[in-house]
Amino acid sequence: MSTFFPMNNGDAVYSYSRNSQIQRELLDGAKEMMEESIIKNLDIKNILSSSNKFHITDLGCSIGPNTFTSMQHVVQVVKEKYHDNNLEFQVFFNDHVTNDFNTLFRSLPVDRSYYASGVPGSFHGRLFPSRSIHFAHCSCAIHWLSKIPKELLDKNSPAWNKGLIHYAGASNVEIVNAYVVQFEKDMEMFFNARAEEIVQGGMMVLVSPFSGWDSLNFFGSSLMDLVNEGMLDESLVDSFNVPIYFPSPDDITKVVEKNGCFSIEKIELTYPQSKLVDEADAKTFIINLRATLEGLFTNHFGSKIAEEAFTRTILKNEEISAWMQMNYKTCQLFIALKRK
């Protein structure tokens, strides 16, 4: 069973295209490191040999606008490094087949300096011909698991996640372990596919959020409120788990070493400044999470309960602001890799 549900599509009030500030802050934080990594590690003359075509992909790109900013940035940095007017860029925007590619295509920047194309499919499998990608980028995406490990749903397993919707806040270590094992399986497939697709000397940059998602507990407690009021069956909460795991530098190092085809050029946890935290803007923060998670909630609970849970979480506004000021720090993991 796949657990993938796309970000909210279109451009309406709770759409991802209008509500992706958290993801943008991560990208802004990664911008400089990506630039440095490209300048330091990319040897374009070697990887292109006689060709003048540079192929970039954004894996798990969603519908914009963040993906356009990143792709234009990669193109810009490579152009500035090489001053080669003959270089031509082709960008492959990838996401699941259920992603709203129509919205993505219709919002492509008119003044882009690359040829654009969309590639539907899971990045846990093959997407491109072998040795055809020179630079792969993946931001805010590898933390989505391909599925929820079945132990979490098994009442007789020590990993049964009763009354919670995520490993954050779970007291039982078996629960987080089940998430880790699934993450490692997914990343094994991810790296196997990329090892085939990326040319020798080609690069891959991964950016992943690292913290802050204990805020998922606020949604969890709204759901439990509905259970206590008799509006929702508790077993529905017990059987719901958000398929997101936030990898640590060690998790990544382990999967990269197991794969064996990439060298880690840089791996770093950073704490970008967050406007949301400065202003403890809980409402924006929650709506942002909603744009990301609504499909997942609606699929499991139906739209009425999902809507009610989001509305109630917004009412916890002050409590969440206080929590943000005390505990929340935007934290991201940046990884630059090179195909050996």
Add this chain to the structure above:
Amino acid sequence: MSTFFPMNNGDAVYSYSRNSQIQRELLDGAKEMMEESIIKNLDIKNILSSSNKFHITDLGCSIGPNTFTSMQHVVQVVKEKYHDNNLEFQVFFNDHVTNDFNTLFRSLPVDRSYYASGVPGSFHGRLFPSRSIHFAHCSCAIHWLSKIPKELLDKNSPAWNKGLIHYAGASNVEIVNAYVVQFEKDMEMFFNARAEEIVQGGMMVLVSPFSGWDSLNFFGSSLMDLVNEGMLDESLVDSFNVPIYFPSPDDITKVVEKNGCFSIEKIELTYPQSKLVDEADAKTFIINLRATLEGLFTNHFGSKIAEEAFTRTILKNEEISAWMQMNYKTCQLFIALKRK
């Protein structure tokens, strides 16, 4: 002003995906010729040199299923010709940015033997990096003009197309000339772009319908019925022209020679057997045209009048059956070109 309106999207009763039999009959008719042309003209070892990646594009692909049939056929023929298990195929599905790529991607055959991607944009301009395409296919698409020549809308011009919606049936030669001039301008841009994008020795196959579209007059006369009943202002009919021109072999030869970068390997008018004609299945025929033209009609007349015009045309069912048996013959123009 662009005149492009996509085929009816989704998969509902009047959608293009369910109503594209005419287009499929053309493709079936072209199948054998395409196979012969590939076998005779494609020198894959030369055009790929040391690479094993073969890039195909379907220009103006719409939303399927016809495009999947053609692309699989091209892949199959190339595979059978070369028996090279290392060959990898990447197919670029192209259509206007308003095309329903979500439906296209969601209906991609699961057992396809190529990597799929979508490329949004007009084929009258550049879509791909230079020398990056090995085989371009374009079926039932070049006859769509990029815009309606303005003379057709000018009351003082000899090309004013009063009371009609197409050059078919127009008595004034200036009207058809205006269509021809626009077609030549469009094809100049089309061939200039493809000359940059297709590798030396690469191929392009064009298939275009050549007749049968005088049936557009049935829609025109339904519109004039509405005018006569006072439901529609005549000036709205006078200012409406279907932006479709059916090129002759001479038209194509002229634009190819002007461009100078392609050799014509085969150019042929054929008359494939049509199930629609055998059964004089006027209803299917009209619904098929509707799936293709509804967006265009709705944009100009509004959905109420467009709907009314289509309903009335279906009522002309018997008249159209009789006309089909007397006059209609599926006729297509097949062109195989090679990049010099």
